[in-house]
Amino acid sequence: xxxxxxxxxxxxxxxxxxxxxxxxxxxxxxxxxxxxxxxxxxxxxxxxxxxxxxxxxxxxxxxxxxxxxxxxxxxxxxxxxxxxxxxxxxxxxxxxxxxxxxxxxxxxxxxxxxxxxxxxxxxxxxxxxxxxxxxxxxxxxxxxxxxxxxxxxxxxxxxxxxxxxxxxxxxxxxxxxxxxxxxxxxxxxxxxxxxxxxxxx
Ligand code: TMP
Numbered sequence: 001x002x003x004x005x006x007x008x009x010x011x012x013x014x015x016x017x018x019x020x021x022x023x024x025x026x027x028x029x030x031x032x033x034x035x036x037x038x039x040x041x042x043x044x045x046x047x048x049x050x051x052x053x054x055x056x057x058x059x060x061x062x063x064x065x066x067x068x069x070x071x072x073x074x075x076x077x078x079x080x081x082x083x084x085x086x087x088x089x090x091x092x093x094x095x096x097x098x099x100x101x102x103x104x105x106x107x108x109x110x111x112x113x114x115x116x117x118x119x120x121x122x123x124x125x126x127x128x129x130x131x132x133x134x135x136x137x138x139x140x141x142x143x144x145x146x147x148x149x150x151x152x153x154x155x156x157x158x159x160x161x162x163x164x165x166x167x168x169x170x171x172x173x174x175x176x177x178x179x180x181x182x183x184x185x186x187x188x189x190x191x192x193x194x195x196x197x198x199x200x201x
Contacts, residue, residue: 014140105165135182
């Protein structure tokens with residue numbers, strides 16, 4: 001039986017997800033809540049090793065998909081699931097919606113295949129809540145400066161498809177997505193996200 005709360009922070013490049021995961025983790029911890037913060041791809045040694053491969057090599061889109069999912073399976077089984085089972089709050093910098101947005105909506109792979117494989121890997125362990133930081137890719141990519149990976153370099157068109165994909169999914173209540181405005185200040189963004197999580201709890 002799952003007892004904890006599973007939250008994923010989603011969005012395109014340069015939306016401030018990583019900063020928000022850090023700030024929210026600190027805030028909930030000061031309130032005495034046990035929080036496990038993590039990221040995808042990665043979060044544990046094996047999945048971080050897969051992450052390094054994804055970023056180091058210029059791989060085929062289907063290979064990318066399978067690696068993201070392999071990393072997710074290990075991450076889920078060995079970090080997320082045990083934390084939830086012991087009643088902790090898990091805040092992840094990306095999770096399964098990232099695969100739907102990047103590999104499903106923005107790549108050339110049949111989205112139904114992506115959905116099916118994603119569900120296969122997650123079983124029923126989906127986030128209780130996804131918070132999407134809504135920011136146009138033109139602004140997000142501009143914020144990244146020199147700290148770029150091979151996905152940042154895929155071009156604006158690709159990132160626009162990612163963005164549209166997220167927006168499309170946000171309309172579907174089954175994905176359980178709350179949207180926050182990525183143009184807000186760090187402080188305002190943190191407060192809004194904190195309130196969303198509080199209300200959900
Ligand atoms: P980030 O850690 O800076 O967000 O970089 C992760 C990159 O991996 C980002 O470009 C999004 C991409 N990604 C996918 O394409 N599919 C996925 O399933 C996940 C988790 C990430």
